[in-house]
Amino acid sequence: MTETESCRPxxxxxxxxxxxxxxxxxxxxxxDPPVPDALRQFLCSLSPADTAxxxxxxxxxxxxKLPTALGPxxxxxxxxxxxxxxxxxILEKIxxxxxxxxxxxxxxxEQADILRDLKSRSSEAIxxxxxxxxxxxxxxxxxxxxxTAGGIMIAEYLAYDExxxxxxxxxxxxxxxxxxxxxxxxxAYITGQDGALTGVLxxxxxxxxxxxxxxxxxxxxxxxHVPAPTPLDQLIxxxxxxxxxxxxVTDDSGHLIGVLRKxxxxxxxxxxxxxxxxxxxxxxxGDELRSMPLYLRSLRRLAWLVPNIFLNVIAAxxxxxxxxxxxxxxxxxxxxxxxxxxxxxxxxxxxxVSMRELTLGLVKPTEAFRVxxxxxxxxxINGTVLGALLGFAAWLWKGNLAFxxxxxxxxxxxxxxxxxxxxxVPLALRKLKVDPALASSPILTTATDMCGxxxxxxxxxxxxxKLPAS
Amino acid sequence: MTETESCRPxxxxxxxxxxxxxxxxxxxxxxDPPVPDALRQFLCSLSPADTAxxxxxxxxxxxxKLPTALGPxxxxxxxxxxxxxxxxxILEKIxxxxxxxxxxxxxxxEQADILRDLKSRSSEAIxxxxxxxxxxxxxxxxxxxxxTAGGIMIAEYLAYDExxxxxxxxxxxxxxxxxxxxxxxxxAYITGQDGALTGVLxxxxxxxxxxxxxxxxxxxxxxxHVPAPTPLDQLIxxxxxxxxxxxxVTDDSGHLIGVLRKxxxxxxxxxxxxxxxxxxxxxxxGDELRSMPLYLRSLRRLAWLVPNIFLNVIAAxxxxxxxxxxxxxxxxxxxxxxxxxxxxxxxxxxxxVSMRELTLGLVKPTEAFRVxxxxxxxxxINGTVLGALLGFAAWLWKGNLAFxxxxxxxxxxxxxxxxxxxxxVPLALRKLKVDPALASSPILTTATDMCGxxxxxxxxxxxxxKLPAS
Numbered sequence: 010m011t012e013t014e015s016c017r018p019x020x021x022x023x024x025x026x027x028x029x030x031x032x033x034x035x036x037x038x039x040x041d042p043p044v045p046d047a048l049r050q051f052l053c054s055l056s057p058a059d060t061a062x063x064x065x066x067x068x069x070x071x072x073x074k075l076p077t078a079l080g081p082x083x084x085x086x087x088x089x090x091x092x093x094x095x096x097x098x099i100l101e102k103i104x105x106x107x108x109x110x111x112x113x114x115x116x117x118x119e120q121a122d123i124l125r126d127l128k129s130r131s132s133e134a135i136x137x138x139x140x141x142x143x144x145x146x147x148x149x150x151x152x153x154x155x156x157t158a159g160g161i162m163i164a165e166y167l168a169y170d171e172x173x174x175x176x177x178x179x180x181x182x183x184x185x186x187x188x189x190x191x192x193x194x195x196x197a198y199i200t201g202q203d204g205a206l207t208g209v210l211x212x213x214x215x216x217x218x219x220x221x222x223x224x225x226x227x228x229x230x231x232x233x234h235v236p237a238p239t240p241l242d243q244l245i246x247x248x249x250x251x252x253x254x255x256x257x258v259t260d261d262s263g264h265l266i267g268v269l270r271k272x273x274x275x276x277x278x279x280x281x282x283x284x285x286x287x288x289x290x291x292x293x294x295g296d297e298l299r300s301m302p303l304y305l306r307s308l309r310r311l312a313w314l315v316p317n318i319f320l321n322v323i324a325a326x327x328x329x330x331x332x333x334x335x336x337x338x339x340x341x342x343x344x345x346x347x348x349x350x351x352x353x354x355x356x357x358x359x360x361x362v363s364m365r366e367l368t369l370g371l372v373k374p375t376e377a378f379r380v381x382x383x384x385x386x387x388x389x390i391n392g393t394v395l396g397a398l399l400g401f402a403a404w405l406w407k408g409n410l411a412f413x414x415x416x417x418x419x420x421x422x423x424x425x426x427x428x429x430x431x432x433x434v435p436l437a438l439r440k441l442k443v444d445p446a447l448a449s450s451p452i453l454t455t456a457t458d459m460c461g462x463x464x465x466x467x468x469x470x471x472x473x474x475k476l477p478a479s
Numbered sequence: 480m481t482e483t484e485s486c487r488p489x490x491x492x493x494x495x496x497x498x499x500x501x502x503x504x505x506x507x508x509x510x511d512p513p514v515p516d517a518l519r520q521f522l523c524s525l526s527p528a529d530t531a532x533x534x535x536x537x538x539x540x541x542x543x544k545l546p547t548a549l550g551p552x553x554x555x556x557x558x559x560x561x562x563x564x565x566x567x568x569i570l571e572k573i574x575x576x577x578x579x580x581x582x583x584x585x586x587x588x589e590q591a592d593i594l595r596d597l598k599s600r601s602s603e604a605i606x607x608x609x610x611x612x613x614x615x616x617x618x619x620x621x622x623x624x625x626x627t628a629g630g631i632m633i634a635e636y637l638a639y640d641e642x643x644x645x646x647x648x649x650x651x652x653x654x655x656x657x658x659x660x661x662x663x664x665x666x667a668y669i670t671g672q673d674g675a676l677t678g679v680l681x682x683x684x685x686x687x688x689x690x691x692x693x694x695x696x697x698x699x700x701x702x703x704h705v706p707a708p709t710p711l712d713q714l715i716x717x718x719x720x721x722x723x724x725x726x727x728v729t730d731d732s733g734h735l736i737g738v739l740r741k742x743x744x745x746x747x748x749x750x751x752x753x754x755x756x757x758x759x760x761x762x763x764x765g766d767e768l769r770s771m772p773l774y775l776r777s778l779r780r781l782a783w784l785v786p787n788i789f790l791n792v793i794a795a796x797x798x799x800x801x802x803x804x805x806x807x808x809x810x811x812x813x814x815x816x817x818x819x820x821x822x823x824x825x826x827x828x829x830x831x832v833s834m835r836e837l838t839l840g841l842v843k844p845t846e847a848f849r850v851x852x853x854x855x856x857x858x859x860i861n862g863t864v865l866g867a868l869l870g871f872a873a874w875l876w877k878g879n880l881a882f883x884x885x886x887x888x889x890x891x892x893x894x895x896x897x898x899x900x901x902x903x904v905p906l907a908l909r910k911l912k913v914d915p916a917l918a919s920s921p922i923l924t925t926a927t928d929m930c931g932x933x934x935x936x937x938x939x940x941x942x943x944x945k946l947p948a949s
Contacts, residue, residue: 058716058840065841092839179686195665216649216686246528254724254742272724275745282749283835286756290831291824297832298841299853307860310828314861317824318868321817328813329876335805335812336949342805342812343798346928347791349816350823354761354787358780361760362767365753369562370528371535371768383769390777391784398788406799458816479806 030059031066038067038074049083057090064091065300073102076111085114088123094298097126105131109138112147117164118267121150125160150267158244159237161277162258162267167197169224171207176220178210198257198265199228206257206265208232234259237266241281244274246370285364288446291317320451324349324458331466339479340407341469344399344416348465351395351420352427352457359384359431360449367439374440377433384432388425396421411475419464427457500529501536508537508544519553527560534561535770543572546581555584558593564768567596575601579608582617587634588737591620595630620737628714629707631747632728632737637667639694641677646690648680668727668735669698676727676735678702704729707736711751714744716840755834758916761787790921794819794928801936809949810877811939814869814886818935821865821890822897822927829854829901830919837909844910847903854902858895866891881945889934897927 030051037048052060064072064087076084076099088096088111100108100123112120112135124132124147132151136144146164153159167189169178178197182189199208208228218227234257235247247256248271258267287296291313297306328335328345335341363380366372372380400417404410431453435445438452469476500521507518522530534542534557546554546569558566558581570578570593582590582605594602594617602621606614616634623629637659639648648667652659669678678698688697704727705717717726718741728737757766761783767776798805798815805811833850836842842850870887874880901923905915908922939946 056716057720061839062841092841182683182686213652213682216652246526250527271742272745275742275749279745279749279752282752282756286752286759287831287835289756289760291828292831292835296835298839299832299836299850300841303856303860307857310825310857311861311864313828314821314824314865315868318817318821318865321820322869322872325813325817328816329810332809332812332949336809339802339806340799342802342815343795345812346798346816346819346932347788347795349820350791350924350928351784351788353820354784355780358761358783361757361762362769365757365762365766366769369531369768371532371562371770380769383773386773387777387780390773391781394781395784395788398785399792402792454820458820462816479802 029066030055030063034063035067035071038071038078043078045078045080048078049080052079052083052087060087060090061092061095064095065298069098069102069302072099075099076103076107081110081114084111088115089119092296092298093123093126094296095300096123098301100127100135101131105134105138108135113139113143117143117146117150118162120147121153121160122155124151125155153237156241156277156281157237158235158239158258158269159267161241161244161273162237162269163273164267166255166268168200168265169197169210171199171201171223171225171228173224174220175215175218175222175224175227178224179215179220196255198232198268199224200265204265205263206232206234206259209257232257235269236261241274241277242368242370244269245278248274282368285368285446288444289361289364289450291450293447317451320455321458324455324462327459327462328466331462331470334466334470334473337473337479338412338469338476340403340412340477341465344403345462345465347399348416348420348423348461349458351399352423352461353454355388355391355395355424356427356431356453356457357450359428360435360445360453363432363435364445364449367435367445372436374436377436380432380436381429384428385425388428391428392421392424395424407477409475409477411472412477415468415472415476416465419461419468423457423461423464426460427453430456499536500525500533504533505537505541508541508548513548515548515550518548519550522549522553522557530557530560531562531565534565535768539568539572539772542569545569546573546577551580552584554581558585559589562766562768563593563596564766564771566593568771570597570605571601575604575608578605583609583613587613587616587620588632590617591623591630592625594621595625623707626711626747626751627707628705628709628728628739629737631711631714631743632707632739633743634737636725636727636738638670638735639667639680641669641671641693641695641698643694644690645685645688645692645694645697648694649685649690666725668702668738669694670735674735675733676702676704676729679727702727704735705739706731711744711747712838712840714739715748718744752838755838755916758914759830759834759920761920763917787921790925791928794925794932797929797932798936801932801940804936804940804943807943807949808882808939808946810873810882810947811935814873815932815935817869818886818890818893818931819928821869822893822931823924825858825861825865825894826897826901826923826927827920829898830905830915830923833902833905834915834919837905837915842906844906847906850902850906851899854898855895858898861898862891862894865894877947879945879947881942882947885938885942885946886935889931889938893927893931893934896930897923900926 033051034048037044037051055063075087079087100112112123115123124135127135136147139147150159150164195212197210197212198206199210201207208225208230209232210224210228214227233251233253235244237258237260254271256269257265258269260266291310293313294309297309363372367374396417399420400413403416404413434449434453438445438448503521504518507514507521525533545557549557570582582593585593594605597605606617609617620629620634665682667680667682668676669680671677678695678700679702680694680698684697703721703723705714707728707730724741726739727735728739730736761780763783764779767779769776833842837844866887869890870883873886874883904919904923908915908918
């Protein structure tokens, strides 16, 4: 990778006018015969951000042509610049014979990342076309789920046998200088005879130690390490707790299989928060980009909306039971959507706080009582304030105190219900091993809508003779 | 920091039963006379995550007692373990005379971070109590906004004058080994006579060069650097584009003022995504934790809900204009909240995609036409599907085709309107320099609610004689 990347000038991306780079790429792709060198040179001159933007503007057909036009080595550089979704689309589009040499150019960890995102049929086909040893390495990494130490670790690191001397290590460093240039070298990992991790060597300690000492004598023994299945949230905590920049990862039998970098863990954490945000807004099945095919964007959004429409119909059926009450006091119809919307807002605030506290480890799924108490007290206050505001508005509008009390009372009680539910639902879902980011909001909204409609209409039915007739 | 932290055992946190550490802390705090050593030892035995959890469970009075019980040095360690919100609360509670020595124990960058979070009166008072030189340094860092290179950089790094030799640098490294142990040392930064940044020295190059060479000869000249006001989104791009682990930061006159670590930038990016998520859910004014005082949590949530209630009343006032229509066809009241909710859901999906594409740099605030086109095509499809589903349900329920057409047609058109608006509103807000995370959803919901109510009721009024009479 190092050589192919060196063509890029080290200038920070400027945020001025927006040149339409994709038009140039599109023009170069349509040349006949093609001019691969010009295309390579042009892509090299763009920053990754500009490349990603330009690629997202190409047509699907044009994106499919890029790998052939660039050749495997440059296509691999391209894959690292664009978003994973764009990369997956391109690899699915071209055949496995063409995709395999491109994937083979990537570092092992990134091979696994991209193969994991492909349909299993496509990734199998690509693995079959790859050189056997590389495919085996990739398959090994593929077995670890993406949000675990094994899925996040990199496979490029320095490892030495503990019997070597300081001089031998320094010689190796000098000889392979070019290759190691890509590594983030602050530590080397030391293994015993059978490949088991036995120590960590701080590179700067090589500076100040006798040349003929075996590294066994200057390494830090029984090093801190994590097993491959350790999940992301624990990894985040570990890097918070210790000042490591890298931690070795071991398999069941204690063999060194990779290195976890702090920056990779932080990146994974950012992706995780982001996926929570998107799921909570109803974007499911992965990040949506507007460069994706229309049918896919549409289907993915409908997969969230269609179940929602059923839930909405169920909630609104409460209203159908009270048509006589509405008939008698038509002004109720004006306030039903307000009570439903406002309760949803209050409840979703509580959902967000619970999701956040779960992520930070500041609440355990079993602490329902604490959350109940904290949200119930807040719900009483906010319910009273919001109920008073809306009730006052209703009273003013109709000049009828009873009407104001019905509307205000219903919103007050329903706010209390929805903040308590909003606080508890994510905890319950986490305990049931259902993704709270995905399911919290629809469950909450349905429940609080039903309860809100019931409260408004039932209170109105009770106070019917005091309300303003339609 | 190094010595005080070394008391913590390097074991990964286990996720088993939940011991109630806060009870122990609470008991130790209430001892009379206090036993500071036991408290220190106990806190030392907890991981940062467990410390943060335990502190969040203490009463406000108990949290206020912690700094005195621990002494400044240990209190500073505690500050780094707990969340910034918890830290701010504790520092605001104790007087500036007690807070100043604690803040003074922190690295300069973290001093600025925590002072930035305090009320300006409190941070001024603390700065006045700090040793003059330290306060000046902190004030210097405080002038940079938190999400810029100057706000994210650290002030602990190695810098050498370019006239030194390799031997002199190696000697300095040996002599100050203990102090530099805390630094992340892969590069040293080289300055000219007037403190201007002139080069970067790869530490491993010291391994392989003659001892009497001046470092000027082995440093990398005209190094890559960023000006202090560079904003976070550009910094993320720069670290994506280049493989640096650290980048020097300079002021207006080219002087080296700090170093930006990749991990700090990634952390800041995670915080940013997270704040977008919380703001979109109506949690404003910073992260809410349930350990915060009730009045503060309540006020912050109301600050978002109260404007929302006004917007909701404005939207629902459309319904009030059509009371006669509802009176004639009472079943419309059942479907008004469904149309409003479903349109809100569809629109918020588009908001999330726009927010995401803005963050990734895959859409520019000026590309309104592209977003319009992409969302309008999707809105046509999804509007048709959702409209057909809901319209069919309405037809079945009332056995009246015209009723189904009114409801289905209104949802179809309103879905189109709301996905287009949802896609465009974040772009427009970004252009107007209003925070899209905060304002998108309320603006969108109000607009699509009004439009949805208008469509349902206006279509119904037009087709009145064909609809089922109440």
